[in-house]
Amino acid sequence: MAGKFSIRLTLSLVGALAVLGGATTATAAAAPDDPVSWRVPATPAQAADLARAGFDVAESGPGVAYVVGNQAVARQLRDRGYAPEFFDTVYKGVTTRAAADTYYGGYRTVPAHEAHLAKVAAAHPDLATEYTIGQSWRKTQGKGGHDINAICLTKKQDGDCVLSTESPKPKFVLMAQIHAREIATGELAWRWIDYLADGYGKDATATSILDSTEVWVVPISNPDGVDIVASGGNSPKLQRKNANTSNGNCGGTRSGIDLNRNSTFRWGADSNSPCAETYQGPSAGSEPEVQALEKLFRSVISEQRGSGDNDPAPDTARGTMITLHSYGNDIIVPWGFTSDPAPNNAALRKLGARFSESNGYLVGTNTETVGYSTSGTTDDFTYGALGAASFTFEVGGQSGTCGGFLPRYSCVDSTFWPKNKGALITAAKSAAAPYLQ
DSSP: OOSSOOOOOOOOOOOSEEEETTEEEEOTTOOTTOOEEEEEEOOHHHHHHHHHTTOEEEEEETTEEEEEEOHHHHHHHHHTTOOOEEEEESSOOOOOOOSTTEETTTEEOHHHHHHHHHHHHHHOTTTEEEEEEEEOHHHHTTSSOOEEEEEEESOOOTTTTSSOTTOSSOEEEEEEOSSTTOTHHHHHHHHHHHHHHHHTTTSHHHHHHHHHOEEEEESOSOHHHHHHHHTTTTSOOOOOSOOOOTTOOOSTTOOSOOGGGOOSTTOOSSBOOTTSTTBOOSSTTOSHHHHHHHHHHHHHSOOOSOSSTTOOOOTTOOOEEEEEEOSSSEEEOSOSSOSSOOTTHHHHHHHHHHHHHHHOOEEEOHHHHTSSOOOSOHHHHHHHTTOOEEEEEEOSBSSSTTBSSSOOTHHIIIIIHHHHHHHHHHHHHTTTOGGGO
């Protein structure tokens, strides 16, 4: 999740019933040790205070915050004068694993994603080029970990799919699962890759995109975190951050650094508490995963915007970027670090509205969609430092089988991919002139 307050407290749920101010409410299908989502009447300022206090505020809106946690968390909220009500289960009742390289009913592990990229590159040498763009924190420490991989897709001609800002075709960059537990996002990246690679020469739209555009995809931006999530099998661990424990081991899934608060553009206004889920890290760009992503962005997208916050990207600027998060139904436009509008605000909203024609999501800034500001985010970097038209998609609703961080695997094909395929197509087709749509 991108711009959501996310200080996750994943303590054990001490009972399957939630006692709410003397009333007993069944927590649906939640198992005794599962966290759940609580609906908490709160103003935006109170939601911000709860996040700063260490609560996992997964979503907020007019007059309400949604807090993830267990029965102990609900008691802590009541002790502060709030009235939490059970809202939704976190785990959606998955009971089987599909195969050894999947978890939670079908979601693919990091090794499965690595094998997929290699397979696509081998099967489509005229279309696909795989790159290793960096390493995860664990790998830099010699503690296992992974390379961070990207794939470039286009109908190759001289100068295509090389790490150069001078290559002739415009670029669309899609990245996913920078927050590890937002598991549907990596699956959307997988389907986008297959749609383009397998559709070239068969599907007119896929063919047109790859004839005219370089499409870069980073399907797993936080592989160490995804390893932790997948290790839970049918009850994934709620790891949001990377696996960096050098700033202290907070226990459970609370250690690490929020990679979507660690980017080098306008870093420094989020949490400096190592055990907070939005911990921004000790310095801007401190994490190897962020360094890898920013190096890729700078390698394929030229700097097209001035250094001032009010300097617009020119109408002739090229390049689009989408970072996939969950949960919510939002298309978030820069800025994240301030409530002030970005200098290309009108054009960004116009393009966002075209995305929304496919998925129906709400278009707006962080302040308008989730009620607060964030700093050090990926989309602020690609727009602010480079001038690419950049967006955060919050995929999935707040509740139900296809809501939350951990929707049933079937939701990917029944809901998320059909709703977002058209938006990704629009983003790719707009890469040549995103501010003139």
